[in-house]
Amino acid sequence: MTEQGAHWTAEQVLSLAPDAASRTAGGKLGTAGPWSEAGSGEGTVWGLCKGSGSRPYQTVVDLADAAGPAYRCSCPSRKFPCKHALGLLLLWAGGDGSVPARAEPPDWAGQWLANRRERTEGKPPRGAGGSGAGPADPVAARRRAERRAERVTAGATELEQRLADLLRGGLAAAEQAGYGLWDETAARMVDAQAPGLAARVRELGAIPASGAGWPARLLEECALLHLLNEGWLRRDRLPDTLAATVRARLGLPAPADGTPVRDHWLVLAQYDTADPKVTTRRTWLHGAASGRTRLLLSYGAAGRAPELSLPVGLVLDAELSAHPGAGQSRSSLGERFAPPAPAAFRPPGTSTAEAAARYGEALCEDPWLESVPVTLDRVIPVPDGDLWQLADADADCALPLTRAARSRPGLWRLVALSGGAPVKVFGECGHHGFTPLTAWPEGTGEAVPLC
Template sequence: MTEQGVRWTAEQVLALAPDAASRKAGSKLGTAGPWSESGSGEGTVWGLCKGSGSRPYQTVVDLADASGPAYKCSCPSRKFPCKHALGLLLLWAEGDGSVPAVAEPPEWAEQWLSGRRERAESKRVEGGGSSAPGSADPEAARRRAERRAERVTAGATELEQRLADLLRGGLASAEQAGYGLWDETAARMVDAQAPGPAARVRELGAIPASGPGWPARLLEECALLHLLDQGWLRRDRLPDTLAATVRSRLGLPAAADGPPVRDRWLVLAQYDTVDPKLTTRRIWLHGAESGHTRLLLSYGAAGRAPELSLPVGLALEAELSVFPGAGQVRAALGEQHAPPAPAALRPPGVTTAQAAARYGDALREDPWLDSVPVTLDRVIPTPDSEPGAWQLADAEADSALPLTPSARSRPGLWRLVALSGGAPVKVFGECGHRGFTPLTAWPEGAGAPVTLC
């Protein structure tokens, strides 16, 4: 497999934007007009951007950081990256000579670069000699874990009683109760320090208003909650890997203790989910040599983008360690041996039938699993028989996967249809009981990936 060079594409740059407004404003600055004294070298891009004041804004981007780009701009914006950093990167991505290769950056850019790299090295050295968090007093950590386990057990016991009351009174009572019953139950799970069940309980409140067939869906979700409760209450009888899965589904903390796997990891997809308190970023990676697909999670406080950012199409040489649990794909990013750079790698694909079978196999190890990461090879987006529904049909087999309802309403669906034009494409996404959610697609033959999320 060959590389496509180290210069990013415009789509990879715009994937860094914290919101749509920044994306639009940055695009307007991606021309040579407002820029002066711009240059690039050794993984760094810099330039001066004319603004409304008398002095231009000093903008510099460090692309050599293995955890993703870092930015510095003298503008007053609190967004990262700001529109000036996006515009500068778009101008650099054009590759038309507007951002020439220069031996050394200007003094103002060099000061920032030197300072942050010295701090990173100091942190690395200090971290190498320090002990793991909490290891100073293992007895205190053990007592805290026991107290939390007691609270989780009390919460699981109470949730079992509430589920029994619901079934005894009939599922129709859930429609009359509204959100109040579930909000109160979720609050009790938060008090019990069991965030996993709390999140699942909150979702139950929306099921009675979700259309025809809601009683069956509500019963299924209640059964999964009951199974999770029983898994915790009988955890001493479970195999170690399944017990670890139960703990992770309850939301109990765990360290990524799997053996580190060094590989060249291709960024398959990156997308954010936002709630009033937290922004969660999901980054899917595929190992070129190991063949493993892994998930990185990064978090940001409300209104702020998570720090880790790896646009689709980049590849980084790094070590990943998985978290405990049966069939676990979530991993922690360890030592990084090279900064992310564009790559022409593509993951191998499977048929739609094989994707469905893969999800079924994964459910045996984790019954609470909503979906698994899958790359589909040579599929064609086509309308389904249900009005407004779509599916991905195998180009060479009589099988298909329906798209999830959420995927049908995304603009990415029409990008996928346009990319295909009736021809087969390779698509990466998440395959689960609701269907398939496409996240990234590649055209037949050569071509850069297209993000769909």
């Protein structure tokens, strides 16, 4: 594990950071100055970091757990990993001898490690089942599902009426009403236990203030909402896979029911989105043998990072089970057989024209799909007036970057990494353009996270 860990890069360490502030603070602690008694051995890294108090913080990281890195620090931070764990891993990944290999960890680190491995020994892997709560009552579960379906149906019917009233009265009413109209409607959808409808309704409030052409954009989104409502109200007439997609878009939970697929899954990208109630982490994986690109979703309470954290650019030997739904890429992580390891391969790439075609084909199965995961081969970031695009190095075609991508620091990291030369880029391609998430320079360069 020590030899394996030496292949970690600073980018892979920083991809574990729970937020931008932790990434910056951890980067400042990635030098030998504040550290003492640092060491590593048997998949563990430890050290003492000087803080503002008289006693240094005790920091230890377990890298040998197949469930992913685990952290312990005596600092008062509630973030995992904290800035001290990130700084220690950066120091260790530097490979300059600041974190030497040692035969045994100090008592404080060894005791935590022994206790942790004793607790986890014999437990079923997270996501692999084995709950001790016992089997659920199928009759009670069916009744709960029926009651929720009735509430969702009432909500969808009410939303249909509200959309009809809006179109009958004219879209100008939406501009005059502001956010209040949509917030109240979204609250009604929450009461109806349809969080997917609530989220889409809430997004409509920003469209009238989005600049020229907003009526057409509002009408388009209203049409998609109408289509989703009708899909639910007529779900008995839909193919099973499309009906499952409608349920997923409404926010109704559906457990993973696909056959577990064991593969060596390359961690392509990982990023968080947050709202006032929950933080959602999206992790993209690509299977070396299966060739599939799958999405993991994990959640944390507001202000807390989700528990699952995987270093971008490493490989996970694990099983994934797919969730139901046509064109859905979401999976659940099952049993993990080894700690994350260095990658010996990159995902296969495609052209910008093929990426756009893939998104168009995916819309046939899921009309509400915002984007699809795509790896672009040999593209160059180039300016296009006030905008940016990724141009094919070998063809006369390009994809525009989304507004979100243009506002991120990752754009300039991508431009610097390319330097005018072709790069391989993984990201999400949709009707707003392409959002780059990870890049690989030509040759043998390591993965560089862009988000």
